Amino acid sequence: MANPAGLPADGVLDLLGLLAYASLTAFFRISDDAALAISLTDKTALAELAVAEFGHFQLLKGRIEELSADPTTVMQPFVAAIDAFHARTAPSDWLEGLVKAYVGDGIAADFYRAVAQVLDPATQGLVQTVLADTGKTEFVVARVREATEADPRLAGRLALWARRLVGEALGQAQRVAADREPLARLLVGGTSSQLGDIGRMFAQLTDAHAARMAALGLAN
Amino acid sequence: MANPAGLPADGVLDLLGLLAYASLTAFFRISDDAALAISLTDKTALAELAVAEFGHFQLLKGRIEELSADPTTVMQPFVAAIDAFHARTAPSDWLEGLVKAYVGDGIAADFYRAVAQVLDPATQGLVQTVLADTGKTEFVVARVREATEADPRLAGRLALWARRLVGEALGQAQRVAADREPLARLLVGGTSSQLGDIGRMFAQLTDAHAARMAALGLAN
Secondary structure, X not given: OOOOOOOOOOOHHHHHHHHHHHXXXXXXXXXXXXXXXXXXXXXXXXXXXHHHHHHHXXXXXXXXXXXXXXXXXXXXXXXXXXXXXXXXXXXXXXHHHHHHHHHHHHHHHHHHHHHHOXXXXXXXXXXXXXXXXXXXXXXXXXXXXXXXXXXXXXXXXXXXXXXXXXXXXXXXXXXXXXXXXXXXXXXXXOOOOOHHHHHHHHHHHHHHHHHHHHHHOOOX | OOOOOOOOOOOHHHHHHHXXXXXXXXHHHXXXXXXXXXXXXXXXXXXHHHHHHHHHHHHHHHHHHHOOOOXXXXXXXXXXXXXXXXXXOOOOOHHHHHHHHHHHHHHHHHHHHHHHOOOXXXXXXXXXXXXXXXXXXXXXXXXXXXXXXXXXXXXXXXXXXXXXXXXXXXXXXXXXXXXXXXXXXXXOOOOOOOHHHHHHHHHHHHHHHHHHXXXXXXXX
């Protein structure tokens, strides 16, 4: 919740650092995964997503600098959790990379929407800008559906993969919430940081995830 | 040389395909190499270069589409040579990656400047736009100078590396010029495709390269 002067609440720098490092890492991981694409069209589509993530990073970094903070310092507390997430979820092929990009983009958008409500106006505006730039992953739906129609056994493997992605993401998110008290408090509306509240927020994210899995034609 | 109607000369699609695939590949290779950076500042600086390359790719791809051609088809003849160049010049550390980005950006800029003169106005405008967006590698000069001052033996290794980069690039360029007659003719001003003329163009590029090596504090 913004304080009366509209200045960032405690925890906002943490949030910006988390989002900035997540975007920067997404840029590198999606670029890497794009290399797995066979066609130049697919490669380009995934590269565009990577570049969008870098744009988000630059916006978030700019806001951190506006708040007279050092981006590297502000991102540092989240490096271990985000790196661990990616180390545990390296796609073994192109389709796993596509599903990861789609799931990641979707969860990120839900998270941005959820946190926007508790932010000061300037940070909220930034979050809305980033949000307007998500949802570029609709091409993934067609690609995954084509692949699972051609080989129905793929659907089971990709559904399992998507579940693992969300499990790993929530595991790291719990770790971050436990470590960073002001951030956790901010995320539940500035009133408390009960793990139950964080849990409810996560439950909303996983509900939306289930809807995305259905869109992909994958059982959740 | 543009034909009287200002329409693209023969070979221009080849040139656009070559530049588009080179930019797309540079995006992927520089993103990869950025992962070798230790500090987030350096990582970000190299990621910015990668993103700029992707922007060039999008401009070039757009122009290919304007000419009613399919970008994948137009890029295809250059995939083998450009992929071979990168396979032979994978940096073994961060400094080699930096030098590669600097040398590559410099040679690309010289090449854009050289070809701009022989193009139709629309393609020329595009090349000027791309050109205005190069030269973001000045930070490399400071980084390489710091490193070689701290450890003078590095200078010899990096100078050798830079020579290898140019050698490999010219080798692949000769291969492309020999394979693609209309492109080679275009590059020497639309009048002939004598290998001697191509050779003179390459000589200009290597002269400019020597100046860049001096800026880096590396013997050529």
